[in-house]
Amino acid sequence: MDSHRHRCKWACGNMLLRDYHDAEWGMAIKDARALWEMLVLESFQAGLSWNTVLQKRENFRRAFAGFDPEKVAQFTEHDVQRLMQDAGIIRARLKIEATVKNAHAYLQMQAKGEDFADFAWGVAQQNFVKTEHSHALAQTLASEALSKELKKRGFRFVGPVIVYAWMQAAGMVNGHEPDCFRHHACE
Template sequence: MSDDRPRCAWAMRDPLECAYHDSEWGVPERDPRMLWETLMLEGFQAGLSWTVILRKRENFRKAFAGFDPLKVAGFGERDIARLMNDAGIVRARAKIEATIRGAQIYNEMQANGENFGAFCWAFTDGKPLQGEGVHTETGLSRAISKELKRRGFKFVGPTIVHAWMQAVGMVNDHAPDCFRRGEVAALG
């Protein structure tokens, strides 16, 4: 890694993970589209390591039209076939279809005057929670998962939702001795 500052243990395995940890993970994200993109990528991660998704993230962005929900919502069978043949992404039909449906739900929310970012952050009263970095799911991630599923989202179980909450800074789960914990807390 680039230096010997204390980090979360998971960020010490791979230079890409380290760079992601040091610059993105846990930083409060408010942009609705980015929150949706990250939730969709977390869904693709199910059963895989996050490193796989990080390595393919730019390919995912190209394949899914920059994660533009308006464009992705219109994907049909021809697009699904194209994506299933794209070695640059995770080729799982159920996850591809879930992303398309997720875009449709996102757009429905927006059309009904419900901002996806405001929806997400309402669960924490608009403020990042200071976590302990030891949970894979919490009561809050179970509640958010339940609401996302009720709306029709797929691949949003409590563990995926908790990982997403960590990634987008809804919860600061940097280890107590990690140099980023205080930095990220100050961003809240």
């Protein structure tokens, strides 16, 4: 991508951020498993920079069995301890444990015939208010509603701020700055 195009301010730090912004961020993710992977990564990003997560993304994929919810749901305390020693990922016990719990919640939804992607997009669209989507917001009514519904289904570490970041990354809302060259493409 052209380095002279106007991008969201957060995407101008380095080539990794720029490439992620230009090729992935804000593009609609409709695949349930890919959407779950993004939610896991967003939960690990909480309190840190997205650049840190991007640098470790492949390590996360390796550590969490390719983000296969069936495999992650089988993780034991031994696996949590192993991951706590893995310098290739963000070693936060609560986030690791939440990922395992979230794999269980994902599978429980699946067992009940509820597709994770259809659920997430449905709740987000049902609660979306046109005036609330902005690159400057940290959370919205839609992210609050989706956070609440995720928690009802047993998900953890999914507060409205994390959920809003996830919604932006997954294209459920357009978080691109109005003068960013990707803004109209993600509308």
